Amino acid sequence: MISRFLIVIRGNTVAAMTEESLHFAYFFLSRSLMEHQRAGKNGEYEEFAVGVLALLQKYRHLYTSPPEPPEPE
DSSP: OOOOOOOOOOOOOOOHHHHHHHHHHHHHHHHHHHHHTTOOOOSHHHHHHHHHHHHHHTTTHSSSSSOOOOOOO
């Protein structure tokens, strides 16, 4: 049986959609890396995944919106 996934990304701007898609990429790449490590499949994929995760983390300030300030009471 083939599993398929559908990811819906909503946003008002391309920047917002890019931010959401990069958060998804970080999450799924992290999960995939954990599964590969759990199965003992280390090697080229692990090097690729760790490199991409490091880049996403390093440049997170460029694609992440600043948090919304708290609303006054």
